[in-house]
Amino acid sequence: MIRPVLRLPxxxxxxxxxxVNDIDETARSLARDLLDTMRSSAHSVGIAAPQLGxxxxxxxxxxxxxxxxxxxxxxxxxxxxxxxxxxGRDREREVGREGCMSVPDLTGDVARAASVVVRGxxxxxxxxxxxxxxxxxxxxxxELDHLEGLLFLDRVVSPERIFSRRVYR
Amino acid sequence: MAxxxxxxxxxxxxxxxxxxxxxxxxxxxxxxxxxMTILGGHFAIMLVVEVPDGQDVxxxxxxxxxxxxxxxLTVAVRPVSEPDPGGGEVADGSETGRSWxxxxxxxxxxxxxxxVTRLLAGHQANIVDLSTRKxxxxxxxxxxxxxxxxxxxxxxxxxxxxxxxxxxxxxxxDVHLRPDDADVF
Numbered sequence: 001m002i003r004p005v006l007r008l009p010x011x012x013x014x015x016x017x018x019x020v021n022d023i024d025e026t027a028r029s030l031a032r033d034l035l036d037t038m039r040s041s042a043h044s045v046g047i048a049a050p051q052l053g054x055x056x057x058x059x060x061x062x063x064x065x066x067x068x069x070x071x072x073x074x075x076x077x078x079x080x081x082x083x084x085x086x087x088g089r090d091r092e093r094e095v096g097r098e099g100c101m102s103v104p105d106l107t108g109d110v111a112r113a114a115s116v117v118v119r120g121x122x123x124x125x126x127x128x129x130x131x132x133x134x135x136x137x138x139x140x141x142x143e144l145d146h147l148e149g150l151l152f153l154d155r156v157v158s159p160e161r162i163f164s165r166r167v168y169r
Numbered sequence: 170m171a172x173x174x175x176x177x178x179x180x181x182x183x184x185x186x187x188x189x190x191x192x193x194x195x196x197x198x199x200x201x202x203x204x205m206t207i208l209g210g211h212f213a214i215m216l217v218v219e220v221p222d223g224q225d226v227x228x229x230x231x232x233x234x235x236x237x238x239x240x241x242l243t244v245a246v247r248p249v250s251e252p253d254p255g256g257g258e259v260a261d262g263s264e265t266g267r268s269w270x271x272x273x274x275x276x277x278x279x280x281x282x283x284x285v286t287r288l289l290a291g292h293q294a295n296i297v298d299l300s301t302r303k304x305x306x307x308x309x310x311x312x313x314x315x316x317x318x319x320x321x322x323x324x325x326x327x328x329x330x331x332x333x334x335x336x337x338x339x340x341x342x343d344v345h346l347r348p349d350d351a352d353v354f
Contacts, residue, residue: 043353099353107351142354163317
């Protein structure tokens with residue numbers, strides 16, 4: 001079901017989310033809503049549960065076909081995702097301009113790790129570990145931030161690198 | 170509600186923003202949009218402030234001027250029209266312009282900003298942000314110019330890039346034009 005996306009300054013967007021205890025029908029229903037809502041917006045490549053008002057550690061994303069993508073795992077749904085430390089390879093950072101459906105009027109330049117490994121539980125209840133780089137890595141980090149109550153606004157490289165967004169539908 | 174533009178500039182020191190914003194809050198003002206930065210050692214403030222209807226703009230300027238005089242600030246308050254809430258968006262939601270960044274750097278010389286912006290204006294490109302930095306002093310000093318521009322629909326970005334490259338060669342600087350489309354998550 002497509003659900004309304006909460007916008008700044010909704011308090012759910014600003015607080016850390018709770019763990020998902022069981023991948024049960026409630027969790028699968030949340031995943032369907034995340035996917036439906038993401039698919040309903042032509043510009044969106046990912047969405048996190050708090051954006052739907054659910055303060056649980058879950059997100060979905062899909063960078064398929066995106067021109068900036070290198071790694072691409074297709075449609076991803078992860079519960080309780082965490083970054084996996086990978087010494088010596090996560091140092092490179094890239095600056096990119098990000099927008100967010102929950103911050104409709106602004107974009108900002110954010111430095112993100114160029115590659116990350118993320119581990120979480122998939123829809124089937126099995127643990128998954130995904131090695132992501134470039135655009136997919138950026139999307140993963142943006143969604144993980146949502147689960148900590150952080151928006152891209154909390155990460156912009158400097159105050160003058162926030163911009164008024166012209167149009168997104 | 171009405172809107173006023175507030176500008177102020179003076180030698181940088183702690184407390185300027187608190188003083189200026191204090192006067193505005195006392196007059197029922199709401200800071201709708203603001204840019205403040207240090208320019209050549211001076212602290213510069215530009216604000217668009219929503220104020221109650223009927224607010225006497227001249228009186229507000231007098232009070233503000235008196236309040237910040239001890240800080241050595243020059244201030245001006247002027248009425249402005251209502252900001253465009255759509256940010257240039259047109260009724261059907263299609264894009265009114267594409268966002269691009271232009272960076273220029275090289276040895277400092279007079280006319281860099283003028284020549285670059287004249288070329289952009291010739292293409293109806295709208296500058297939405299511009300900042301410059303001078304690096305070093307004397308003969309070896311370098312100049313950096315950063316612009317965010319909105320290109321008019323139908324603009325040939327490749328052609329604009331070629332013209333900028335030609336200008337850069339003429340000025341002896343490097344110019345880069347790149348799209349700044351944000352990715353939405």
